[in-house]
Amino acid sequence: MPQSLKTCSPHNRWEAVEAPKQDPRKRSKNFEEVVLGYSEEQALAEASRCLTCPNPQCISGCPVGIDIPAFIKFIKEKNYAGAISKIKEKNSLPAICGRVCPQEEQCQKNCIMGRKGESVSIGRLERFVADIENEKGITVKSPNKCNGKRVAVVGAGPAGLTVASDLAKLGYHIVVYEALHVAGGVLVYGIPEFRLPKRIVQAEVDYIQRLGVQLKPDSLIGRLFTVQDLFAQGFDAVFIATGAGLPKFMGIPGENLCGIYSANEFLIRVNLMKSYQFPEHKTPIHVGKKVAVIGGGNVALDSARCALRLGAESVQIIYRRSRDEMPAREEEISNAEEEGIQFKYLAAPKRFIPDELGQVKGMEYVTMKLTEPDATGRSKPVPINGSETILYVDTVIVAIGRTPNPIVQITTPGLKTLSGGIIAINRETGQTSLDAVYAGGDIATGEATVISAMGSGKIAARSIHRLLKGQKEKTALTTSVKTT
Numbered sequence: 001m002p003q004s005l006k007t008c009s010p011h012n013r014w015e016a017v018e019a020p021k022q023d024p025r026k027r028s029k030n031f032e033e034v035v036l037g038y039s040e041e042q043a044l045a046e047a048s049r050c051l052t053c054p055n056p057q058c059i060s061g062c063p064v065g066i067d068i069p070a071f072i073k074f075i076k077e078k079n080y081a082g083a084i085s086k087i088k089e090k091n092s093l094p095a096i097c098g099r100v101c102p103q104e105e106q107c108q109k110n111c112i113m114g115r116k117g118e119s120v121s122i123g124r125l126e127r128f129v130a131d132i133e134n135e136k137g138i139t140v141k142s143p144n145k146c147n148g149k150r151v152a153v154v155g156a157g158p159a160g161l162t163v164a165s166d167l168a169k170l171g172y173h174i175v176v177y178e179a180l181h182v183a184g185g186v187l188v189y190g191i192p193e194f195r196l197p198k199r200i201v202q203a204e205v206d207y208i209q210r211l212g213v214q215l216k217p218d219s220l221i222g223r224l225f226t227v228q229d230l231f232a233q234g235f236d237a238v239f240i241a242t243g244a245g246l247p248k249f250m251g252i253p254g255e256n257l258c259g260i261y262s263a264n265e266f267l268i269r270v271n272l273m274k275s276y277q278f279p280e281h282k283t284p285i286h287v288g289k290k291v292a293v294i295g296g297g298n299v300a301l302d303s304a305r306c307a308l309r310l311g312a313e314s315v316q317i318i319y320r321r322s323r324d325e326m327p328a329r330e331e332e333i334s335n336a337e338e339e340g341i342q343f344k345y346l347a348a349p350k351r352f353i354p355d356e357l358g359q360v361k362g363m364e365y366v367t368m369k370l371t372e373p374d375a376t377g378r379s380k381p382v383p384i385n386g387s388e389t390i391l392y393v394d395t396v397i398v399a400i401g402r403t404p405n406p407i408v409q410i411t412t413p414g415l416k417t418l419s420g421g422i423i424a425i426n427r428e429t430g431q432t433s434l435d436a437v438y439a440g441g442d443i444a445t446g447e448a449t450v451i452s453a454m455g456s457g458k459i460a461a462r463s464i465h466r467l468l469k470g471q472k473e474k475t476a477l478t479t480s481v482k483t484t
């Protein structure tokens with residue numbers, strides 16, 4: 001039976017119900033969504049696998065603390081409105097999280113069903129009820145009466161949007177300043193349409209605006225206004241959520257050749273500027289026949305799968321460790337494999353080779369081997385002498401990581417930062433070194449995940465609320481963070 005048709009029949013409750021997907025041969029040529037949502041029948045079958053544990057472990061695996069058994073119980077009762085309002089008590093972006101959260105590493109990892117068989121597919125169920133709500137039109141309870149306090153949020157990614165919605169629900173007047181022309185952060189400029197349709201992001205941004213949040217696009221804080229200017233304009237607190245949008249490079253010879261993109265530039269052109277719909281949208285993109293993508297995370301996979309859809313004949317991921325160490329989501333790795341993306345593991349580029357016009361025509365790489373795991377349990381890749389090999393490629397996309405956007409840090413005197421420009425915060429409160437200035441998401445952790453950014457937004461929202469109600473926070477800044 002094709003995977004996409006596997007349903008949860010009552011005979012085997014240890015197996016999760018598969019979500020249907022577009023056929024790999026078809027989907028590798030279009031930007032339509034790969035994973036299709038559950039039908040009602042599939043959702044009910046999957047929900048029936050949840051044991052409604054009296055002592056549920058899944059909730060502690062969710063960075064925003066959704067009452068998972070409670071929302072699944074509503075699904076079992078076909079009370080989908082009840083299910084979505086239960087989720088929305090904690091999460092304002094459920095249709096997004098249901099699609100891109102690494103549930104297998106979080107809530108689903110703790111699911112009791114996973115001890116004997118497959119965990120309940122919590123993310124797919126979350127998506128199911130969020131999509132029903134989106135189709136019907138999201139209803140918004142009238143926002144609380146404004147309490148007279150104003151909070152500025154800098155950056156409209158998942159962290160900023162979470163703080164904005166949580167505080168708006170408590171009656172604060174919120175203004176979100178966003179450098180780009182649309183809200184969503186990486187959700188709109190990084191993650192491609194075929195994983196996260198932009199209408200889904202827009203519907204959730206619209207919901208947050210309908211809570212009373214004012215959105216100011218095209219507003220680069222640090223240039224248009226500084227953080228001090230925001231206080232001078234009468235804001236009572238500021239939350240900084242500017243993300244990690246600066247690409248890292250390898251610093252090897254030839255990296256500036258034509259035909260070599262940073263993943264950021266490539267994905268921004270494709271997703272935000274919609275070059276996959278050129279010429280209806282005006283931004284073009286050039287993708288050659290043989291593409292190499294350097295890196296092993298979600299960003300590398302998204303770049304590779306976009307390049308394939310834009311007409312490349314072959315796309316290879318070049319990763320210096322093995323498949324087991326790839327930081328990308330397992331589901332996305334196997335989706336990419338099904339689509340025909342090739343993987344060259346234990347390989348690291350040494351230099352890029354130009355043609356006579358300065359266009360990349362090849363890449364010399366060295367084969368790596370992994371050392372014994374160190375104290376942290378991670379093996380180190382080391383080069384094997386004499387293993388240099390040439391690979392002929394005409395397009396390269398470098399996706400080896402991102403660092404924090406620096407403008408707010410540079411223009412805010414007294415704002416303490418850690419190495420790499422990460423803003424130092426108290427992890428329990430989100431407070432920075434400055435009074436009434438909070439930060440969260442990738443800018444305060446280094447590149448991480450949508451749900452961790454939202455989790456840190458929730459912590460900061462609670463602290464800002466406490467502060468503005470008159471209970472002052474104690475500041476104890478972190479001195480280091482674990483970056484991914």
Ligand code: FAD
Pocket residue numbers: 100101102154155156157158159160177178179180183184185186187190191219220221222241242243244245267298299302329405407408440441442443447448449450451453
């Ligand atoms: P961002 O999403 O980066 O948002 C920051 C916002 O601040 C941006 O809109 C930016 O324009 C704005 N901004 C920056 N500077 C200023 C300024 N000075 N003034 C005003 N606005 C400013 N995570 C997952 O959980 N699952 C995935 O599948 C996944 N895939 C990913 C794929 C890609 C290609 C990328 C790049 C990341 C992916 N991630 C994924 C990671 C995840 O998207 C991020 O961890 C998350 O978006 C961080 O949220 P944030 O709000 O901190 O920052």
